[in-house]
Amino acid sequence: MLLTRNAEFSGGSYQTAPTQPGGGLLRILHIVNRLDRGGTELAILKLISGLNGGPFAHRLASLRGIEPGLMNVPLPSGEVLSVGTERSGLQFPLFRLTRLMRNYRPHIVHSRNWGAIEAIPAARLACVPVAIHSEHGYELDMFAGLPKRRRLFRRTAYALADAVFAVTRDLRDYHARQAWISPERIRVIYNGVDIQRFSPQPEVRAFLRRKFCLPENRFMVGTVGRMVPIKDHPTLLRAIEILVQRGIDAHVLLVGSGPELARNQQRVETSPELACRVTFTQASDEVPELLNTMDVFVLPSISEGMSNTLLEAMATSLPVIATQVGGNIEVIEDARSGWLFPARNAETLASLLTLLASHEHLRHQCGAAARERVIERFSLGRMLKDYNDLYLELAARRGVKASGR
Numbered sequence: 001m002l003l004t005r006n007a008e009f010s011g012g013s014y015q016t017a018p019t020q021p022g023g024g025l026l027r028i029l030h031i032v033n034r035l036d037r038g039g040t041e042l043a044i045l046k047l048i049s050g051l052n053g054g055p056f057a058h059r060l061a062s063l064r065g066i067e068p069g070l071m072n073v074p075l076p077s078g079e080v081l082s083v084g085t086e087r088s089g090l091q092f093p094l095f096r097l098t099r100l101m102r103n104y105r106p107h108i109v110h111s112r113n114w115g116a117i118e119a120i121p122a123a124r125l126a127c128v129p130v131a132i133h134s135e136h137g138y139e140l141d142m143f144a145g146l147p148k149r150r151r152l153f154r155r156t157a158y159a160l161a162d163a164v165f166a167v168t169r170d171l172r173d174y175h176a177r178q179a180w181i182s183p184e185r186i187r188v189i190y191n192g193v194d195i196q197r198f199s200p201q202p203e204v205r206a207f208l209r210r211k212f213c214l215p216e217n218r219f220m221v222g223t224v225g226r227m228v229p230i231k232d233h234p235t236l237l238r239a240i241e242i243l244v245q246r247g248i249d250a251h252v253l254l255v256g257s258g259p260e261l262a263r264n265q266q267r268v269e270t271s272p273e274l275a276c277r278v279t280f281t282q283a284s285d286e287v288p289e290l291l292n293t294m295d296v297f298v299l300p301s302i303s304e305g306m307s308n309t310l311l312e313a314m315a316t317s318l319p320v321i322a323t324q325v326g327g328n329i330e331v332i333e334d335a336r337s338g339w340l341f342p343a344r345n346a347e348t349l350a351s352l353l354t355l356l357a358s359h360e361h362l363r364h365q366c367g368a369a370a371r372e373r374v375i376e377r378f379s380l381g382r383m384l385k386d387y388n389d390l391y392l393e394l395a396a397r398r399g400v401k402a403s404g405r
Helices: 039-050 094-104 119-125 148-160 169-178 202-211 233-245 261-269 287-293 308-315 346-357 360-377 380-397
Strands: 026-032 056-062 080-082 108-112 130-135 163-166 186-188 219-224 250-255 278-282 296-299 320-323 339-341
Touching (some): 026 039, 026 094, 026 380, 039 056, 039 380, 056 094, 094 119, 108 119, 108 380, 119 130, 130 148, 130 169, 130 380, 148 169, 163 169, 169 186, 202 287, 261 278, 346 360
Parallel strands (some): 026 056, 056 080, 108 130, 130 163, 219 296, 250 278, 296 320
C-alpha cells in the first residue's frame, strides 16, 4: 500500500484521518486511477490550483498511487489520499472509497475515466450530495468498442451521476453510443491552457539550441507526450527520415518518457537518416521553454481526447500539425491555425513539414492564428469558469451552499 502525503487505507481501515477544511467551503474530492504526468492528471492539478482561492476545498485521491517524479510537487490540496495499491490487475475499491468518503464527507465527488468510475456508486453509498464523472481520452483498446460489461457499468454509473461530461464533442458522442444513451445527457467542457505561462519567448530559442548543441538555423520539429503506442512517435520519426532524404536540414525534439522510449531510441539508432538528428529529453518540467525551441509542433497520435500539449504549443505561437482524429478536429481550424493529416500517414506529414520548412512567413502566420484561437476558445480562465459554474450549479441543485473564504 502506497503512503502518499499523510493519508492511506490499510487492512480495510482508515489509519490517518485527513483534516477537515474550514467551515462553509464546498469540499470536492477528485478521484483518479493513478496520478501520473498525463494530460488528465496535470489538468486536475491546474484545476485545483486555479479554483483554490474560491469557495472550494479540494482533495485528490488516487486508486493506484502516484508517479515517483510527482511525489515532491507541491499540491494546493496539501495531500493525495491513497485508496489502493500500485499492483496491476483488477481492483474493486468500491467499499474503500465509500469509507474514505464517509470519513472526509465531501459535498462533491468528481471521478475521471474508466479507472476511477467506481467512485460514482461509492458516492451514492456514502450519501455524497453531488457525484460527477468525466471522460478525458482514449486508449488503444477502446477502438474496437468497449466490452459489454464495461458498457453496462458505464451506463449504470452515468445514471447514478448528477452530471457526466467529456472534454470534446467526439468523446461525448463515443461514450453516449457505448453506454446506449443520448449525447444530450453528456455535457462538454473543453480543456484550457495558461496563456501567460505558454507564450512566445524568442530569447529562449537560441539559449536552448546552444544547450543541445544544435545549429541555430536547423529546422526543429518537436512533440510532447508520453511514449506509449497510441501517441505513435514512429510516424513522426519516419516523416523526419523523409525530410532528410529530401535534403532538408531537420531535427526532431521528443519530450516525454514511457514504455515505448527504448523502442523509439532503438529505431533512431538503426536509421542512418536520423543519426544526430533526434534529441530525447524524457519527462521535463521545462515544457514552455522546450516548445519555444521548436519551429513546428507535431501531434502524431492515433487517437486523442483533447490534447493539452497541442493547446500549449498553439499558445506558444507554434504552427501545429496534428492527426485528423478526436478532439484535434475541434481545436484546429485546418490550414489556418494548423494542419490536420490522416493518422499513421508519414508521407502526408512529411509533405506538410516540407512546406513549412521552406516558408518561414507561413510558420509565423499560422503560429499567430494558433495563439489567437487558444486565447478565444481554450484559455485556462475559461476552463476554470466552466468548472466553477458546474460545481456551484450542482451543489445549489442539491441544496448545498458555500459561504466562501
